[in-house]
Amino acid sequence: MFVLWLVFLLGVLAWVTTRQTASVVLAAKLREMRSDRSAAEAEKSALQRRIREATGLSVLVPRAESLGLRLPDDSEIIILQVPVPDTR
């Protein structure tokens, strides 16, 4: 009888410990994933800033001018509208 009770007690303890360990491992994973996401967002923002800088007028125009290009005047701008399929 005593042995049965002991086994039952040990079983319950093992179950509780396992659950606790699993939750701690999960919490650690969650924290890691959150920090990964945060790092990825930071990287994305940094890249966005670089793209904005690189495509900004203050960078592009001097570069274009150094290649002999210039900003067009309005008569040189051709505006094309993408064809819209007839839905009827």
Place this chain on the structure above:
Amino acid sequence: MARLEVRLTVLAAAFAMAFALLLVRAAQVQLAQGAVYARRATRQRTDSVALPAPRGALYDRNGVPLAVTQESFHVGIAPGELLTPDADRSLISRALGIPENQLRRDFRQPWVYYHGTFTSAQVHPLRRIRGVHLLSEFGRFYPDPDLAAALLGRPAADGRPASGIERVFDSLLTGRPGRGVEIRDGRGRVYESPSRRDAFPVAGHDIWLTIDAAVQEIVETVLREAVARYGADGGDVVVLAPHTGEILAAMSLRADGRRTSGVFTSVFEPGSTAKIFAAAALLDLGLVGLSDSVYGEGGRWVLPYRVLEDDHELDFDWMTLEQAIRVSSNIGTVKFASRLEPAERFRFLRAFGFGTPTGVEFPSESRGILKRPENWSGTTATALSIGYEVAVTPLQLALAYAAIANDGVMLRPRLVREIRDAGGSVVYDMRPEPIRRAVSRDVALRLRGMLRSVTAQGGTGATAALSVYEVAGKTGTARVAGPGGYVAGSHIAVFASLFPAEDPQLAMVVKLENPAGTYATLTAAPLTRLMLEQILGAQTGALDRSRLPRRVAPPARVAAPPVRGATRIVVAWPGSGTRPVGGTRVVPEVVGLTLRAALSRVHDAGLRARVDGWGRVTRVDPSSGDSLPPGTIVRLVAQETR
């Protein structure tokens, strides 16, 4: 034997007593003080922490992020806890960008703190290093730090927003912090407990502004260059969508590079740009006929209180109201405006929004200055006709011109297009908000006609004219008032414009303070043209290009309606300077060619093209071989070939 029994009895009694004491103590600990000990144990193992909520983001009208919230970090290091000091130091140096020599010196201390702040990406490799402690906080990040900086606002020293949109909408942008529990394990490591949260943090609302990042960038770049080129003390530009009141771009710049909110807060006398409002009152009240004219006094008119002069050479002695506006005649405008009663002048200026706040969502907006008629001096009526003794902000002036573009209806200016809560639900969606009708639709149309004449040949705004698309506008060069009267040699050059002239999509005010060249004709007007050219070529939805009517070169031989179901392609005429003027042009053979090739041939022939359809050209009208005046529109009908 008996003594042994006694001893055993005493021992048993002692054990029993000890056990009883133990039981009593256990009962005391468990039953009486159990709750206290349980709380203490929980405190040792767990922490209740505030969970910060990220601040809402700001976007432009197309979803380009202007201000976002990011987690940033301060780094604390306990050098004594580092397991592999040399390798860790090298990694920390690379990640944080701190020279290793400095780290070596710093690590002689028991605790080193680097305030940073460092991004999440920077500290990511350091997370696993024992002895490195990261302190996180949410920080504001501006992908383009200079873009619309004064408009968006920046935080003050205490971290709270001090100005701009950030301040106005602080309560919406600020999220609601939550509370949660952190669990500490036996080694002191901390884990967040997702299941034990008293309150979840709620992020702030995201706000979509009416600003168009592409237009704003153009405005900022061109204004910065112009202030330097003209040696101006500063400048302001505001661009509005006249049919909705949306502010597409706003920029105020000082010569020292400071960006201010002057578009909303600084006032100036609008000078000749206000003449159109005298004309509005005269037309709306029916006080001027089409053929009414006044004498120009040879360009100099001596009045009891002042001498009026016209700066521009006139090739006529008598002028109509339209001519007075076109050449910006002070004398003509004052003479016409003398038909207005003071109350009428005041009513119309007030109707166009002068002297009252516009209601834009920006802190500290100036209401401008417009005196009531009972406070007028003997010169006020004359001065008001030509834009003096009234002070306006650039935004007020742009709104008044936008009303002319909007068939006479004043709209409330808007900086916010949409607000969404943390769940993405739209809680505010901007709708145009009419304030009042300033003038009738017919009068607005006639005023636009006058403004078109200003940019035509001989008008003061001809330097703002584009070669393909028509601009309407009015120049103004006003003297600057100082403490002791008008400052000699100090001027403000303004050009208020509508683009395109027919069915305007943009209302723009460009203002330069003390530019070299003084006159708006030579400064603000060409600057407007430069901005419009760049906006035309920019990737922006601020302009509906399919609705841009081109300046039609007379005579337009073909004005066929578009083929139903097909798409019209608007094709611009190549630079006028590249083609000889005069003579005739022969329509080239283009049937069967691709659109690109056909357009190229038509342009090379010195003609303009309107395309109906898509694919290969099947018909050309007028026919190939016909002779036409240069610049005539040729219709190309195209069909897709299968």
